[in-house]
Amino acid sequence: MNAKGELLERITVSPDHCGGRPCIRGFRLRVSDVLGLLGAGASFSEILEDYPFLEEMDIRAALEYAALQADHTILIAA
Numbered sequence: 001m002n003a004k005g006e007l008l009e010r011i012t013v014s015p016d017h018c019g020g021r022p023c024i025r026g027f028r029l030r031v032s033d034v035l036g037l038l039g040a041g042a043s044f045s046e047i048l049e050d051y052p053f054l055e056e057m058d059i060r061a062a063l064e065y066a067a068l069q070a071d072h073t074i075l076i077a078a
Contacts, residue, residue, distance in 0.1 A: 004064060007057065007060055007061040007064045008061060008064060008065060008068075010024060010025050010057060010058050010061035011023070011024065011031060011061055011062070011065045012024075012025060012026045014026070018030050022065060024054065024058045024061070024062065025058060027053060027054075029051060029054070031062045031065050031066065034047065034054075034058070034059055034062040035062055035063075035066055038059070038062075038063070044056055044059055047059060
């Protein structure tokens, strides 16, 4: 499996966690939570300090997941 696939394995979706939203490795921390922290200016090290169960690769996985979600064609009716 390539590195991208290994990263995405860290993203889990379960109806029992966070209403079925994508989470990090089954924890109740959503991908959107991690992205929000990054967007607010938090560094990787700050996030890892605040959430000791996270690993750097979890943050990278959240970014990769977001990139894939944003990379699709949008059709606009003319």
